[in-house]
Structure formats: structure tokens, C-alpha cells
Amino acid sequence: MRSQISKSARTLLSAASNKPLAHFPLTSVALFLLSKVGANFYCYQDRWRAERIGLAQKHYHNLKERPFFNGLCNFLGSGPVLAMVWEGEGVIKYGRKLIGATDPQKSEPGTIRGDLAVVVGKNIIHGSDGPETAKDEINLWFKPEELVNYTSNSEKWIYGDN
Numbered sequence: 494m495r496s497q498i499s500k501s502a503r504t505l506l507s508a509a510s511n512k513p514l515a516h517f518p519l520t521s522v523a524l525f526l527l528s529k530v531g532a533n534f535y536c537y538q539d540r541w542r543a544e545r546i547g548l549a550q551k552h553y554h555n556l557k558e559r560p561f562f563n564g565l566c567n568f569l570g571s572g573p574v575l576a577m578v579w580e581g582e583g584v585i586k587y588g589r590k591l592i593g594a595t596d597p598q599k600s601e602p603g604t605i606r607g608d609l610a611v612v613v614g615k616n617i618i619h620g621s622d623g624p625e626t627a628k629d630e631i632n633l634w635f636k637p638e639e640l641v642n643y644t645s646n647s648e649k650w651i652y653g654d655n
Contacts, residue, residue, distance in 0.1 A: 504578070505576065505577070549570060585621055595613060598612075
């Protein structure tokens with residue numbers, strides 16, 4: 494069943510760390526804050542190292558000519574990557590706000606990058622920047638049958654009967 498949220502969008506959030514326990518605070522913060530605004534959490538998964546590097550190369554294909562490309566892909570392959578799909582009204586905009594600026598040094602305190610990251614090349618989290626990007630990224634990281642659609646009971650309390 495497809496969610497009935499009006500004006501809903503989906504976004505991909507992916508967290509990377511070569512320290513598995515680093516996912517715990519990041520995931521907890523994301524789950525708590527996005528669920529507060531009624532976003533539905535659909536699916537998450539980790540990938541094996543070789544698969545992570547291959548996905549990173551495809552995901553960041555537009556950065557292939559940049560000097561940091563190999564380092565970025567190797568960083569994503571150095572530990573677990575937690576890929577998550579979220580759906581809800583304004584989820585892309587709110588997700589980007591929650592993540593913080595790409596440069597952790599310029600991220601506001603209270604954002605994931607502002608609190609948990611130090612340098613750009615290892616900023617630990619990615620979020621889709623628009624609906625088309627989100628669609629492409631979700632299709633890259635997940636097969637359609639891996640996404641589960643549901644309607645949260647809290648939607649009527651958060652969004653009303655629109």
C-alpha cells in the first residue's frame with residue numbers, strides 16, 4: 494500500500510564510517526528527528542566492501558575527474574554504509590537541514606555533520622538534494638522489492654485529514 498501523505502517525497506540518506514559504532518548515534522538522531530515530522534522510514538541495508546566501493550563509484554560518477562574521488566570511494570568502502578529511504582512531506586529539505594552543510598566546519602551545531610564530522614572528505618552522511626536525484630540514488634542502492642510501503646498510524650495526527 495502506498496503512503497497517503499500529501500505532497501510526499503522520498504529521499505536517500507546514507508551514512509558511512511569505518512567505525513561500526515559510529516552509526517548508532519547517527520542512526521538514532523536521524524530516526525528520531527525525521528520521525529518527529531512524520532517521515533516514514535522504509536528500508537535500510539549495509540553492503541559488503543567491494544559492493545560499497547562499486548556503488549560509491551556509481552553514486553558519485555559526476556565527481557570522477559575530481560582529485561578526491563578515489564579517496565571518497567575508498568572511505569565509503571572502509572566500513573559499513575547504512576543506506577536508508579525516508580518518505581514524507583518536505584523530507585528532502587528537512588533531511589538536508591538535519592544533515593548540515595557539506596563542509597562540517599561550516600555546519601551548524603545540532604546537525605549531524607556539525608556534531609559528528611570534522612572534514613569534508615569524511616563527513617559521514619549523504620542526503621539526496623532533490624526529487625530526481627533521490628529517485629536515481631534510491632534505484633541505485635535498492636531493488637524495488639526491497640522497499641516496503643506502509644502508512645504510519647501517526648500520519649493522521651501529524652498531517653491531518655487533508
